[in-house]
Amino acid sequence: MNGALPALGAGTFRLEGDTAYQSVAMALEAGYRHIDTAQIYGNEQEVGDALRDSGVARDELFVTTKVWMDRLSPAKFLDSVKESLEKLQTPYVDLLLIHWPLTDDSVPMADYLTCLKQAQTLGLTRHIGVSNFTVAQMEQAIAILGEGALLTNQVEVHPFLQNNAVVEFCHQHQVTVTGYMPLAVGDVFKEPVLQQIAERHQSNPAAVALAWIRQRGLPTIPSSTKRANLEANLASLQLTLSEDEMAQIATLDRNQRIANPDFAPNWD
Structure with missing residues (x-):
């Protein structure tokens, strides 16, 4: 796994307005330094406000954002990134991702990946990566940009969707897989195997799920609006x-995919 990515970050998916601000502020107070957002989340301004107000030095932070599908054309891409930086109140992000691959090729992958690389060359981001890419799309992306260009592929990973084919392919090509939705929207708390392991460690099923992901070599970005949960997730380290x-946890895979919009690719 590439050491550039912190093992645990704070996600902001579905967090809006003051809720997003408070979640990021609490996460930073608790000790998180990796904050993950996206253009489509509509909270980059609040995330930026929380980062600014935290007083944490910029070089101690790892900030990720993602370019949305309607901004992937060369005419819109770089302007959208600059707009994100303005909202986040930072001259650069640490990681810029393509949020979803286009399945209709309305913008060819070579075009938007070239724009992504250009954003890095211009200093708008330190690292580049993708999100929700299948093995076939990763092969295509690596053919376009070359080995070693992409830091990560951010995909859904939790005990009930282990995404082994994507993880194995990425690791063979020195691409870190970042797992999102690691707690399966709370389903980990209902799983007897995770409950039993948690009891053995005097812990909780969420921490067990996070430790399992970390020990697979995957960074992850759980989100919470409660300080106690943010702290408990951090304690999973x-x-x-x-x-x-x-x-035992490896046996729980049942292809339970939560993030599966109608524009999703043909999953592995």
């Missing part, structure tokens, strides 16, 4: 699962 416990 101190939890180490045995090989047997990792193997």
Whole structure:
């Protein structure tokens, strides 16, 4: 796994207005330094306000945002990134992602990946990556940009959707996989196997799920609006699962995909 990406970040999907501001402010107070947002979330301004008000030095932060599908054309791409930076109140982000691949090729992948690389060349972002790319799309992206250009592919990963084909392909090509929705929108709390492992460690199922993802070599970005949950998620960094416990969790995969909009690619 590339060490450039912090193991645990705070996600902001579905957080709006003051809720987004408070969540990021609490996360930074708790000790998080990786904050993940996106143009489509509509909260870059609030995230930027929280980053500014935190007093945390910019070089201690790792900020990720993502370019939305209607801004992937060369005519719109760089202007949209500059708009994001204005809202985030930073001269650069640490990681800029293509949020979803286009399945209709209305903008060819070579065009928007070239724009992504250009954003990096211009210093608008330190690292570049993609999100929700399948193995076939990763192959295409690597053919366009070359090995080593993409830092990460951010995809849904939790015990019930382990995404092994994508993880294996990315790791073979030195691309870190970042897992989103790691707690399966709360479903991890209902899983007896995770409950039993948590009891053994005097922990909770969320921490177990996060430790399992981390020990697979994947950074992850859970989100919460409650300080206690943010702190508990951070405490998962101190939890180490045995090989047997990792193997038990590996049996829970049931292809339970939560993020599956009508514009999604043909998943692996």
